[in-house]
Amino acid sequence: MGQAVRLGTEIASYERASRFLQELTGVSFSKSSLQRLTVEVGKAAAVQATQVARAMTQVPSREEEVVWRKPPQPPSETISISADGVMIHLRSEGWKEVKVMSVSAVTQVADATTNALKPMLSQHSYCAGLWDVASFTPHYWAEAYRRGVERAKSTLCINDGAVWIWNMAFQCFAQRIEILDWWHANQRLWEIALHHLSAQEAALWVHARQGEMAASQLRRLFRQVRLLFPRSQPLPKVVREAVLYLFHNRRRMDYAAYRQAGFPIGSGTIESACKTVVQARMKLAGMRWSRVGATAMLTLRSLSLSDRWHELAAFC
Numbered sequence: 639m640g641q642a643v644r645l646g647t648e649i650a651s652y653e654r655a656s657r658f659l660q661e662l663t664g665v666s667f668s669k670s671s672l673q674r675l676t677v678e679v680g681k682a683a684a685v686q687a688t689q690v691a692r693a694m695t696q697v698p699s700r701e702e703e704v705v706w707r708k709p710p711q712p713p714s715e716t717i718s719i720s721a722d723g724v725m726i727h728l729r730s731e732g733w734k735e736v737k738v739m740s741v742s743a744v745t746q747v748a749d750a751t752t753n754a755l756k757p758m759l760s761q762h763s764y765c766a767g768l769w770d771v772a773s774f775t776p777h778y779w780a781e782a783y784r785r786g787v788e789r790a791k792s793t794l795c796i797n798d799g800a801v802w803i804w805n806m807a808f809q810c811f812a813q814r815i816e817i818l819d820w821w822h823a824n825q826r827l828w829e830i831a832l833h834h835l836s837a838q839e840a841a842l843w844v845h846a847r848q849g850e851m852a853a854s855q856l857r858r859l860f861r862q863v864r865l866l867f868p869r870s871q872p873l874p875k876v877v878r879e880a881v882l883y884l885f886h887n888r889r890r891m892d893y894a895a896y897r898q899a900g901f902p903i904g905s906g907t908i909e910s911a912c913k914t915v916v917q918a919r920m921k922l923a924g925m926r927w928s929r930v931g932a933t934a935m936l937t938l939r940s941l942s943l944s945d946r947w948h949e950l951a952a953f954c
Contacts, residue, residue, distance in 0.1 A: 639675065640954035642667065644947065646676035647938040650863075673931075680934020682953045684767070687937060691776035694783060700912075708790055713743035713761045716901070718794040719782055720908035721803045724916050728768075729926045736936060737774045738766040740911040741785045744794065747901050757902040763944035765914050768929060771802045779810045783952045787811065796905045798822040799887050818890040819905040823851060826880040833877050834866050852893040860885070900934030915939050 648656035652673040659667045705737055719742075723735040743761040749756050765781045767774065787793055795807040796817045807814055827847050831840035843866075850859040863881060867873055873881065884891070896903050919939060920927060927935070940945055 661925040677934045680938045684937040691780040695776040709788040710786045712790040715791040716744040816890045818887040820903045829880045
């Protein structure tokens with residue numbers, strides 16, 4: 639039964655998974671039977687995951703005996719934690735956001751060409767669900783704790799500028815290094831440049847600003863932005879929003895220091911997580927999900943891609 643559920647989780651549709659299962663085993667297993675089995679196991683796993691997350695974040699009552707947990711050992715001295723959202727289509731509800739997080743070990747490897755050390759992220763784990771921020775936060779903390787955040791030497795929070803993500807990181811991690819994703823910062827530079835310059839001029843301007851940003855010369859960067867637009871006129875809306883985005887995240891943009899410390903400056907792992915955990919199975923052409931079915935599938939795919947499928951032994 640466990641292998642059947644695994645196929646229903648990993649293969650892009652229940653119909654294809656049921657055919658593949660029949661080819662492997664010779665046992666007839668209909669699409670609806672496989673779907674029903676997968677959803678039931680996923681539902682049970684989702685309930686257990688929620689109970690564990692809540693238990694890890696609730697303050698015990700005076701009547702309860704306090705049992706101190708021994709924090710797990712992290713996979714590396716530095717771990718990277720990122721979060722984001724991705725949309726899926728729910729029947730009767732329309733498009734809804736799935737909140738996703740990834741936790742990764744950060745190590746350094748030598749570049750094959752220059753032999754210079756560069757950061758590498760590996761040993762990824764994930765959690766994903768149709769949660770609001772308040773419901774997501776216990777799961778976010780539980781997954782980070784499971785990966786040894788309390789014993790890590792450095793905890794990196796690498797994200798885009800979404801306020802809900804930074805508020806959640808603030809709430810969960812007292813000691814953290816906040817890094818604005820390099821690609822999102824560059825995206826705002828292009829929005830500023832293309833509003834005022836030709837494509838060729840914009841490319842040259844952005845390249846110069848990237849150098850300033852990489853060197854953590856943010857005062858000079860903002861000054862160059864101001865020089866593009868007359869002071870006698872208000873900034874265009876797109877430009878103003880891009881400037882505010884960069885300004886509000888300026889304390890997360892010390893890229894020179896991050897690179898010197900050997901830290902990654904991009905949130906590619908969470909972008910990959912959104913595609914791998916969610917989109918590859920749940921956002922193919924014509925797919926519509928019930929909320930129960932989507933929750934079950936998100937739980938199962940998080941466990942499978944985090945190499946924790948063995949935790950389903952009690953349900954399969």
